[in-house]
Amino acid sequence: MNKWGLIFLLFCLTVFLKEAKSQNISNEGTDFWAVFPSHDPSLDLITRLPALANITIYVTAKSASFVTVRCGSAAPISKPIPANTAVPFVVNRSQAYIDQTEANADAPYNNRGIHIEVRNGFPKVAVYAHIFAGFRSAASLILPVESLGQKYMSMNYTQTLGGNNLLTLVATEDNTRLLINDNGNVKEVDFKKAGEIFEYMAVSGRDLTGVTVEVDPSSPDNCTKRFAAFSGSTSVSIGCVERPDLSRDPLFQQLYPTVSWGKEYGVAPFIDRRYIARILAEENNTVVKINGVVIATLGKGQFYTTEEKIEGIFVSASKRVSVAQYSLTQKCSGIDGFLKHGDPEMVLLNPIEFNIKAVTMFSSTAEAIAERYINVIIKTKARNTFRINGALVQNGWKSFPSNPDYSYQQLPITEISSNLSAAEGFNAIAYGFGDAESYAYSAGTNLAANNYLLINNTITNIDAPNACIDQPSDFKIILPYIAQRISWQLNNEAAIPGSLTYKEVITTSGEVAYQYSLNQDRKFTELRTERIKVIAEAPNANNCLAGDIEYNFEFEVYPIPSVDFSLDALSCPDAELPFTDRSNSNIADKPINKWLWHFGDGETSTEQNPVHLYKQSGEYTVTLFAGLDDGCMNEIVKKITILPKINAGFQVAAQGCVNTDLLLTDQSSVASGTIVKWTWDFGDGKTPVVRTSKIPFGYQYTQSGTYTITLVAETANSCVSLATQQEVIIYDLSNSDFLLPEVCAEDDLAIFINKSGNQQGNTAGLTFTWDFGDPASGAANTSTQVNGAHKYGMAGQYIVTLTVRNTSGCSTILKKNFTVNGSQITASFDILSPTTTCGNKVVMVKNNSSVNSGVITKIAWYMDVVNRPNEVIIDEEPEPGEAYEYLYPNFTTPFPKVVTVRLVAYSGTKCSEIIEKQITLQPSPILVFDNMPDVCLNAGKLTVVQAKETLGVPGQSSLSGPGMDTDGKFDPMLAGLGAHTLTFNFTTADGCTDTVRQTITVNPIPILTIDSEIYVLAGGKRKIVASATGDGLTFKWSPSIGLDRDDVLNPTVTGEEDMVYTLTVSTAQGCNIVKLIKLNVLEGLKPANAFSPNGDGANDTWLIEYVDTYPDVTVQIFTRQGVRIFYSKGYAEPFDGNFKNEALPVGTYYYIINPNNKKKSITGSLTILR
Template identity: 25%
Template sequence: MTFILASACLMSYGQNFTNKGREFWVGYGHNTLFYSGNTQEMVLYLSAEQTANVKVSISNTTWVRNYTIAPGQVVVSDLIPKSGAEDCRLVGEGISQKNIHIESDVAIVAYAHVYGDYSSGATMLLPVETYGYTYASCNTGQSYDADSHSWFYVVAAENNTRVRVKPSLETASNVQRNQEFEVALNKGEILNVMGATTSAGIGNDMSGTTILSVAGADGKCHPISVFSGSSRTVICPSGAGLPSGDFIMQQIFPATAWGARYLAGITANTDNINIPGVNRFRVYVRDKLTNVYANGTKLNSMDQYGYFYDFDANTPQYITADKPIMVAQLIVSQEGCNTSASSYNDPEMIYLSPMEQAINNVSFYSAEKEHIQANYVMLTIHENGISSLSIDGSIPGPLTSTDLTLDCPGLPGYKVVVRRFPATGMQHTVRSDSAFNAIAYGLGDHESYGYNAGSYVNNLTYIAEIKNDSSSTPNTYTCPQTPFSITIKTLYTATGIIWGYGTLPGFSPNGNINYSNPVPDGTEVINGKTYNVYKQPLPALAPSTGTYYVPVTIVSPSIDNCTNSEKLVIEVKVLPGPTADFTFVPDCATKTTSFTASSSDPLIDKWRWEFGDKTLDNVMKPDKVYVAGGPYTVNMYAFRSSDGCAGMATKTVNIPGMPKVAFDQPAVVCMPNGTSNFVNKTTVPGVFTGTLQYAWDFGDGGNAADKSPTHYYAARGSYPVKLTVTTDQGCSDFITTTVSAFADRPVAGIGITNTEQCAGTAFSFSDKSIYPGTATGAQYKWTFGDITSGTAANPAKTYKQPGTYTVTMAVISSEGCISDTASTVVKVYPVPVVDAGPDMITEPGKPVLLQATVTPATAAISWSPATNLSGAGQLQPMASPLETTRYYITATGDKGCKGTDSMLLKVFKELKVPNAFTPNGDGKNDTWRIPGLEDYKNATVQVFNRWGQIVFKSTGYSNPWRGDINGTPLPTGAYYYVIQPKEGGYGTISGSVLIVR
């Protein structure tokens, strides 16, 4: 649902749509004359301010008429068909596919008029852009004859429209009160609903019926239009005579266009402008708890269902409410409401515009049909607008034969202005520099017509307000680069608001502002209604002059459409702002840069500086210290307090970088020779691509220009060291520190007990350094000549390879001074390589040759134990042990370096397998023990019963058989075994064993 809000006022309602447009729809409403000769006629009055080409057609027929309207003129259309294939009359309830469609190439105003046989009714037509989603039917009481009904019809301007109707009373098709029903419509179709007839000539008043547009087949809600009226009815049937009846039709304002303040004069009842008649006012409410007042007096006489109030008056009325209402002004029946039989009256219903929808320029048509004897325009306007008011180019007088000006007793300062026109069909124009509300009507003997002469049709549930941030009051415009905000005021409690700046190129912010579950910034009572106020959370900036349209989406569960949301398009006018400029005198970073603002506008009285480093100022001549060099984009805004508009100047300010001087000095200077390494840590904060110059002063007369120099102090002392750094842009800074920590170097010394060792034997080194103080806290750096190193004071080192190695050591004292390097040489001798030969197997006492090897061959040999050896000093002696024995060989080489190895000589004994055992649990021979078999680790044993079934098996025989099978004792008897020792020359051993129990 989209509305355009104009910023022409500080607070702008709705979308500034009026009754002027380029597309209209209207139906041929039900008329009692359909049944008495079909004598009624329907025409359209089409008026334009510029040349207009207009097409009038009847949907789903071939009937088309084209008209060209000259500027300031009115065209009366051909008679609308009432019979044949083009007949578009609404003769009964239901859907009609024949609807009157008006299309123009430029904006026009349009009215529909039905007349005939002393019957007349007319309505102002509203263009499709004013259509809404929620309506309440606004009718009159129904009293005439059996062919007359209170009715309303719904017009679909788009395909896939779906409407939900909740009748206030029973319809002619027997739909009961409050029984909802839905109907699908396509473009150009009409749903016609008529009230039921309850007794002779009396019918149900369909006022209060609600009509909602709901989601159609495409899932969308589509805007609709609703007309209300009567086939013919009497209004205010009282008095001595028979009151007259008449046909009524009016296009209803959507619920969003209802207001809270209405001002109305009283229609005349003759052709004498100075003789007021009696009008009935019907005030429609959507909420029965609405408080309604007429000239300050609270209305209490509501209809039984809570849809409306009725009251009669013969003086101007100021009607107000605390919630939105709609007001109809009714011209009563001739001789109705106790009026004279000679008065000019006939029933008519005119929907009034609220004062919030007032307009300052209308054009309308005064008709001569049917039997009209006097035409009128009646408007309400503030007295300040009287001087600029013109009706057909002339200023109305206070009281003449054609003009009348009256006070409004309920609203001081406002006037009712009436002008009578001839009873001929003609175009009229009313203008003023102040807004007004107007109705046009005509009277005759038992005859009348009337309609709203022109109106805004804005959504009054929302108000948009534009305010420049530097302005103390709302504004009608903003200026480029001026921070502004759009405040939304709504009758509803919003659950979300989106300001759609993301759709506008060049705007800041460059995305939408989403405000979820917003908390109102307060409430305001405006024209008697309480609005929730929602301020834009962040300001916006427009890029240049022009007119922009900012989409704003408001979400609320109280909004009557499919999405419970409204889209407002806020018109933002951006006018040229004041000029602005500034000058500046740049200096190095950390120094003061001076700025001065200037403008040709003498009303400039506020400034805002954005220095490009996230710092701000608000004086005319600020001094700024940049902490880092680089280019900075500086924005300066110069504001006028009168409207909050800003001029903006942007410049790039190049600030030379200032060196941030720093260096690392030695923690201690070690003597003698006082070597001091200085490491330059200078930086230039910000953007810097230039070069730096360095000037060192070491405090002892020495100087340097290197970045990170080395200096040598000849003597202890306290020396101020100063580093000065200068950029190629002339920015210079320095730092001074003191070098005063001096210490003597230690003298390294290595201690060792033995400089010669066999490979694999550790050398023991010790610290024998001389310290200026103590060795506590000293650090050590050892190298051992074989790529290994150490840090212990007294390390041990084992070499695997023979050779000569140079060992070095340097010591760092606890003060941090490192000594010169001490060194010593050690020699590592080889160890003989010994192989005792393979493990072997033999029988007891049987000689076996041991197969040892030794390198070098000159090494001395020694075997142990020497028992059962042919020679303990031989390299490969003969061995004949009776038991398994492990023999060790030792070879001794140069410097007594020894190598050793061993071998196992395994002696296998003869296996003697027992042929019986007694597994009876007496502790004697309970297992089948085979002496010596435990030495045969890989031996396999299998035992079978006499049927060849295995009852026992094992690999190795560490757990002798107990005469069972899986834990169950076997019976006494002979069993057969197969043993495979797999070592010692034995083959398979087999036989039998007897279990005796």
């Protein structure tokens, strides 16, 4: 072995295979037993008969295998098992099913067990069972015989009406005696033959969780006996408030022996659904935590059931526990508590410590399963290595909040068979949901056992479940007792006596076991399955009877991996170089999963595809060791050359100022080669500057602060240096500004007002230097005062400079052009308006002033300097030719009025000139137009008195607008409703005019509809029919004699004497309308003496005029024989010539009309004509 081989060996002992001492028991095997327990069938929707379920065994394998399934007297079913494919075996129901009437029998039922065997010499397989029919579905992982144990505890669920908990047992060996301990009640069950079945069922729907079943310690060969146990329910509802119409499903899971229980479990939620978890304790004083919080201390066989949950939880316990996860009844299974497809299901979870790194599993679509998923739990650091069917799963992972070292994933799947793999171990369950259907089971697991075989590779000193071809191997067996004698037999060779020297080891379950070794340095030259038999004499102790116990093991001979990797043989220093593993395990279903890289510079890595950075140039030897968990490994060595190192560097001042060049000088170097590119990042968020020259250059920061400048240099062969950095502090500049004065050559001083300030807005810490641009003035040309002051000797253009420096040494320089104006001013203006104008007209004047040098800096207008000498209009920035408007105030005397306009033009404080001109103003009228009150539409023509001229000047006036007639009056009818604007105009004798406006509103009058005459019979009453529209109407009748009310539109009038009424209707705005209504009082009714009810629309009913004025009138009609054929109180529905819906014959009839108001009744005859 070379020196790197020695390094690798030491590495392997500590890191490379942490599982080196673990057992080689998993859910894969060559010999399995399953059962078909009782269930409650659902009804077929068509036949309404029970839909009897069947059981299908699904077999998968990582490598092609061959399997036979047997049950009862049915013909065996043998099939090849292609790699990574789920192959179904439909079991004969009549041979396997256990009816509920067969539960709790006196003895087991013979040959009911389902036996699954791999043909000799073929690889191991994984087995799953699925029970389904109608609206029933349940599935379980099936464990190989080698993983079975001697003690189990039942896991069930609180039973609902209509079902029963059950515990189903199958013997895997002849003459197996079991004890069922149900709360202290012990039942003995003797199995004469392997494959016999016994079903223990609870009575009265009792929960069997915690019931213990174990091999009778007093039975012969008790230490070698193993059996399989299954638990569940014939059917159950979970989660909803119990009622008869809830859907239900059976529960069915193979139990793990208690030695395969664990102390840590991750529980990932069923996707989009709520779930319940149950935790079962093996021993007393088991402290249970969920998400790190103690929730219970359990005794042996006791359990804790969680409330309904939607998030993942992490379960930990002080002693071994079993954990089950339950889906809920469909009606309430959704996260929101409402319906979501699925039904009750129980899945037994595997503890974190019993994980797998690769498994091929199946996901059934029967019975009516529409959604299928896989939940995966793995260490967070390894989750990005997890693959499904070769594809990495890198998104969607969630960490357990209480244990972020572990993460879980919920994956929807569409394939029947799926291959799961990862660089580190994981736990997984498969589950599916349909309409009132579900299943769930463990995808696969490693399991604890109290005896197992290890192969020791004497080259690497690694213990593993398998041997490596052409490499020497020794053998180790782990036993739960101290053997009195031991022998070893490899294949069919002669037995070899073994040494009784042992080593105590701690098993995965934390128990003490004993390790015996056979040192053979045996080399295997063929890739095949080997067999070894170990016979050990057990002592009469630990509940085991003394005697020889035979152990048979199979192990595989694996090929040596082909190790290779790719790299760039010529690489850059200080760069992260990728090393890509291209190794092959040479085993189809077992990819390389352990790596050790030695980069030749003292650094190593255990990643598959590491990235490494060499800090120095030169040639290095890279060695890769690659191997498997099983211990087979190989190595390869390659060379890499690292090009000369680039040393980036630069020089820069430690401090600088905003908006000021910061000088950068490159100092980078390389031993050989040429630097061709410099990438500068100035740390201010801007795009880095790329330069192709090392010539010094400047850079400006726009904001103050501390910045990190980063330089990366690059050579012509594209190698880049490590980044080099320096910090610089950039200080703010001061805010510089000053005001320019307006001066002329005769002014004493030009005062420059300093407006500069620091970041706080004051001058603290600032110094100032003024340069007035007048060097002829000598020393007076500069000043350090805050405000500058200078006497300029002559007119002209100057440049004034202010330099401001702050305490950080940052300076700002501000220059402004400054003009000293001349003193020879020509004041001038034009009057653009007529020189004689009306007093209410705007007067416009234009400035034409000028100066011999510079500009006019200010003008002052005095528009009436004689009468208003203090009224002045100042323009501080006058423009030549600029016009100004002015409106003189109204005046009464004198008529006319002459005003003097004065203009004063300035070029500095002491330099000014005056000019005056006169304007004659004619008097203008002063008008008022007072508010006009609203008027009604029917108000008639109005004289407008609100408009007038107030000065009394002679002239003519006029009114115009909507509603104004030729007589100068306002007519509301002519104007119409709404608001109208009237215009008042006045013109003086001199032609000066003025106009004012005012609004008047015309309001609507009520609209009244009523007859001018109404008729009432003497003593009769009638409601006056009338209608009116308008805003906020009120009513008044006069006189009120004979009326029930005089303030409503429709009073009731009583016929006493003829009368003329006046009705006044008023709006809310006070607009009225008045109407006269004449009341005519009649002396009696006028009944018609005949009518013709023949349906022609004329005279079809008997008319009695004015009868409506007698509201209490009764009308009766009789035949000649005195039979009354019509009666009415009031006459709202006139007589139509029918009696009892039959037409009366033509003829004469008699009537009596009683007014019922102290008037006499009216009688007469009536003829019906047809």
